[in-house]
Amino acid sequence: MPAYALAHLYELSNHPDVFEYIERIQSTLDPHGGRFVVHGVMPEVAEGEWPGTVVIIEFPDLEKARAWYQSPAYQEILPMRTDHIPGAAILVDGVGPNYDASATAARLRAATA
Template identity: 40%
Template sequence: MPAYAVFIREKLTDPAEFQKYSEVVGETFKGFPAKILAAYGKQEKLEGTEPDGVVIIEFPDAASARAWYESPAYQQAAAHRWKAGPYNVVIVDGL
């Protein structure tokens, strides 16, 4: 069953670190079956606190999503994201 990695940025606090992340994150997908469905696009808040940005990435299953997230390449890139601002990140199974 498909699974989705969902990244919800609360607030961008360091644009320079986010720029570094943006420059390297694409390379982390090489060798992983990932499809980016949404990435910091226009959003419309319907309930709750409006996030600063949302990313949704589809994988064939949760194990593939976790393998990408835990890969050394992504963890190295993520170090810049962690400095760029607070995020909530989840992997959720699809239907």
């Protein structure tokens, strides 16, 4: 099942460290099977408020996402972003190709009955 690293970056920065971070991040993703799904675009906000931008990186599974985030290669470059761009980052499991939201609703209903 795929997993995702999501970053909500509240502000953008043109600091040279940020440019170097962007130049180097792909080499930290490759050993863990990570690939950008969303990067470098402003979202269209359909509900609520969303200051800043979003980054979504897909991994084969949550273990590979964790291994990437905790890797020495990524930890070495991470301050280049976090020192200049405030934000939040999460790792989350995705759903499989046959995911059915109605089945999830049924499980939730049964659990509350």
